[in-house]
Amino acid sequence: MKKIHLILPVLVACAGSLAHGATPPICHGTVYLTLDTGNMRHAEAIAAILGKHQVKATFFVAQERTQRGDQALDPAWGDYWRARVAEGHAFGSHTWRHGSFRQDGPDGRVSYRLMDGSVVRLDAEQICAELKAPDTRFEALTGRPLDPLWRAPGGRTTPLTRRAAETCGYRHVHWSAAGFLGDELPSQTHPNSMLLENALKRIKDGDILMAHLGIWSRQDPFAPMLDPLIAGLKARGLCFAPLSAP
Template structure:
């Protein structure tokens, strides 16, 4: 489901109220794509926000309590201003789990093996899976006054049947990304230079694709974030428009 197009009579009425110099008909959308951004280390969060605002693009942010380049964490009170600004701009937001762990495998009785970033191995019950998804929701509402949308993304996109069953029971829809929408910002820049990743994305992304990048990546030497500027411009030139996953009602396993 995609945002409904405005009827032609409504477009004509709106244009009739504009000064003659401003009466240029906007290009029709040939399709919609969905840009999603996972927290990562937040190093390029401000730059990405500027790019989105310049192109008037609304994205879907998946938030976790990840360590940032400043030494704090992405959902600490110090980041409240950043998130409030994105809320005011009309973006969508989903859970990326609280501890950004990895759902490894299913266990008996609906449980899931969960590995934390420091290597510790935990066993989560269905209720604990829900708590892992809800904690970013609770914190985000404390920081911004807005709850998350009922969406989530597993770190690394890795989920299991038990994890998905538990998340659906607590009303979070899992969102992956399209193969062409993997923008590659976490790949080594020596083997995958920005220009090559940009060319591939512009050639392969199609209507309906979910795109995925991060607000900062520790390992990549040449950050991909500045490439979002020509990427958005190039996709718009192809007639593709941008919509949030909340507006489009999208969610998938």
């Protein structure tokens, strides 16, 4: 069982690795980019953007169906996750089945709506197992356990799920209002140019940003906009760090 930790972000330089003798950039604030698995369509492209800007992110992983027809924590994705571990990113649980925690019942169980629309009821031990399963699989794939962090799909939690998660060692991480990048919104009403402009205007020191490695519903993917977004926030003096725990 994991010991409960308070999330303590670890500050990293805006530009990441610096050439010998270079002057480290001065940070006027720190933001935290988090990425949920989604359908993994843009997983490699996003990894390339992070590498280009030497940004460390926090990945929240679930056993979600991918555009390739497999699932995000299948062995076929092992090389991808091992590469991200080697780059020094942080990782948390996004639940195993990527369901939605709906409502606590008087029987001490929570309604958990699965992706196929069916609903199961979970007690505290089963909630713990739902969070632990991605941890176990991720460690088997990479040799590294997840950090003691989790994010509920859709950010939807209940008092029971939070208590159960904390009991088994995972602290919930939501996102900041300004950090909702909108990559799951319809591109017809929320074009990339609008989302990028809003993010660059609103994001401030301390904000937790949230996007996905792929979204089924969006016609014009937002993922390529992470490149100008990161560049623009760095130009404002904001640095990026992963969420971590001591």
